[in-house]
Amino acid sequence: MLVEEIMKKDVISLTPDDTIETALKLLNQHHIRHIPIVDETMVVIGIVSDRDVRDASPSVFEKKNNMGTLKNKLGAIMTQPVITVHPLDFAEETASIFYEHEIACVPVTRNDKLVGIITEKDMLYTLIQLTGTNVQSSQIEVKVLNKPGILPQVTQVLGKRKVNISSVLIYPYKPDSSYKIIVFRIQTMNPLPTIEDLKTEGYEVLWPQMPGMQP
Template sequence: MLVEDIMNTDVKTLSPTDSIAAALKMFREHKIRHIPIVNAENEVIGIVSDRDVRDASASIFDNGSKSDLLLQNELQTIMSSPVVTVHPLDFAEEIASIFYEKEFACVPVVQNGKLVGTVTEKDMLYTLIQLTGTNEQGSHIEVKVPDRPGILPEVTAIFGKRKTNIVSVLVYPCNDDPAYKILVFRIQTMNPIPVITDLRNAGYTMVWPQDDKEPKL
């Protein structure tokens, strides 16, 4: 899945010389948490979060005049810069590492040097839901298999014999044995027992469901 498939293109922006008060108003009116700061050419030069604005605002114990004065400061005094950006043709799965490693909550999307959208941590979470198929009704199966070429089509052939539709497939390492992988299937059936039985008869180890946690019908 590409960034352009998940990004928000209706982006609210401000200039570096706009006031903190303008950002505060935009946050409240549009119920957003991040505002890209752009120049006259729509190039991203900074980003401001609602937390930045809160931190820059006066304490509730300060008098009104001081609060008003602080809110008139320009956004360039509090914005984060330089800004990490992504491209519309980047893979959404790959940019997830940016959110994790940098602890970002929003990343601007830039094409030909111009701002074209944003991706938020909420967008990434929804993408994960789509990729794993957990938003669709079905059953969850995890199978321990040898880590060798050709193993995936061998296992999926078992599902094919049952004419079971596979919604999604994930692969992750087996921590207990590096010679094995765990295949995670989301299948479009509420009765996975026949497929589970076939997998066990083929010699594969079921990680989920376990023998003592077999689905009850």
């Protein structure tokens, strides 16, 4: 899945010369948490968050005497440089940027110019789509040898029942690196026949362990 498939294209942006007051109004009006800061050619040069704006605003106890602080320019509080991604980057790789840099928003740029934005909420929804949890399905976890060609062998077993596979995930089996876990989401509410097929072929099904089933 590409970034351009999940990014928001209607991005609210401001310039370094806009005021904290302007940013505060836009954040509240549009219920957003981040505003990219751009120059006159739409090149991203900074970003401000709701926390940046809140920290730079006077508290409720100081508003009468410090309302002038709201007239300060965003250039004084914006974060720079800004981590950005390209519309043709993979969403999965973008997720690692969120994790590694501990950020909650990434502007999307093409030729350095702002074309979109991705938030942590967008990434979470993308994860839901990639794992297939947004459709009615059953999850099966199979422990297999960590060797080339094992995935098509297992999916061939699932094919016997003509079940539709919503998603496939693979992760290491931590107790023994010579094995791995394949997680299937199949579009059926009765996975028992497929599970029995897997067991008949000698595969170890870790989940689900249904009543009456032998491990």
